[in-house]
Amino acid sequence: MRKFTKPTWLAIGWLGLMMFFSLFGWLLPLKSWSFVYEDDLEVGLFSSGHLLGTDSNGYDLLSSVVAGTRMSIFIAIAAVSLGGFIGSVLGILAAYLRGKVDTVMVTVFNVGLSVPNLVLALALVSVLATNLDINQAVPTWRRIIVLVMSLTIVLIPILGRIARGATLSWTSREFVTAARSMGMKDSKIILRHIVPNVLPALIAVAFLAVGVVIIAEASLSILGVGIPDGASWGGMIARGRNDLEYAPHVLYVPIVFLALTVISTNHLGDVVRSKLDSREAKV
């Protein structure tokens, strides 16, 4: 395997740090993000005791950002794995079976794609998160589930169409025809011959999709329909808008974390894809 370039190592390192924050953030010697430091309001960056400063509520930004990383990364990974799985199954089946199944699937994908991502996510969140008693607030855990479900539904047509396209380029290859003429079962052909070939393309897109979901989640939080009483990067940005005038670092911290993460996932997606292209070129 060719050695990675320096930016790739940086991207892997940053995502590793994010994974560490999400999995082992609770091991760090930090108080809960919602602990209020009443004497330290709007402390600047790199102050003693508050590495990333505090906001006007007295929340420590380092604890907030560690908790926010956990939330944002969890939502992104959950939505991308669910959406990626469902989308690829549908896309691969559509491309392999062709005929009516394909027509129906393509129409469904087109319907999903003709509404802008964020509009679809917003509509789904608002409908799914409605309580029976409309005056009662929706509990946080249910908001998280609703958010993951909505983002999953948004991702299915995007990833499904890509899976379909990738599969189509393999189903007409000779080895598939050969396997079929030898009487191999369809399920086996898909699992043994199609999936391994389509997977790299899907992994490349999954990296990009993580970025899309992180941004979508943040957008929803800014619009006030994300997770209200939990910390996510988007939630921090939404709250930080109040401090925009006098303590802009409250905004810089989550924005930098979010942007670096999205840059890293996009870069890794590109790396996977270019490896794939060179492999294709050799065939």
Add this chain to the structure above:
Amino acid sequence: MSKISFWLQRIAQLLIVLLLVTFGVSLLLRLLPVDLATILLPVASEEERVALRAELGFDKGPIGYYLQWLGNFVQGDFGKIYFSGGTEEVSDHLKEAMPRSLLLMIYTQILALVIAVPLGVLSAYRSGRRADKIISNSLFALQSVPGFAIALILVIFLGVKFGWLPTLGYAPISDGIWEHSKHMIMPVISLSLGLIATYTRLLRADMITALREDYVTMAASKGLSDSRILWRHVLRPSSMTLMTSAALSMGGLIGGAIVIESIFATYGVGFEIFAAISGRQYIALQSSVAVIALFYVFFNLVVDIASGFVDPRTRDRRVNA
């Protein structure tokens, strides 16, 4: 298959997608765990709610309701927004929001293309050299930064620190060009940076392919200058993908600008949708989403037709397919 029946089929496909989208949203409203009439009229009497249900067609089942909504929508009746004091027409709201969104979108596209085309040409011409690397890498990073982050940073610097630009609101052109553009500069920059990166990348890739063609070698051996070859001979055949992508991003921009519109309070169509959702105005939501889907599908069709005219090869290929 003849060309006419190809186009008829294409239009029929798009119509089906439109019908399914609007029907899907309509079904979504039925999925609400709460009665719609109660949400729309929270303090009304039961008789008033029954009357509302009958008026909207809720009592006719999912398909009956959808058909009634569709009939009204086609005739330009987009439904109402319900307040405690009365109602407002959704179409009046959209009439006010649409020009804002369209202007925002047009400025964004113009700015993005004006910057992306020279950058794309330059980075294709110097491909692999330092200028190309600097352009490609910085645009890649920029593309990953979401529009709202750029918007907030612009607000911090241009709006608050230097106080050059107003951070909220919208001014119509009738208030004067300068006032109008002062309100538009930050939203347009925030929306276009991501597009610039996409466009530059697409144009660069296509131009690099075109630069390898024989006719370029031919033009160079005739002694034409590099800039003439680039701008006159290579740019045009390479701009297909760029134009397609630009047209396709139109539909998304109208509705996708929700966050930017809400940060800058440029109340456009995106914001109308957001307001409908947060105010539980589900009829308004249904009609606004339909309008956006209509735009999206319309631009899709425009791309198809335009690409057939610009590049006859795609037209033939499709007809034969």
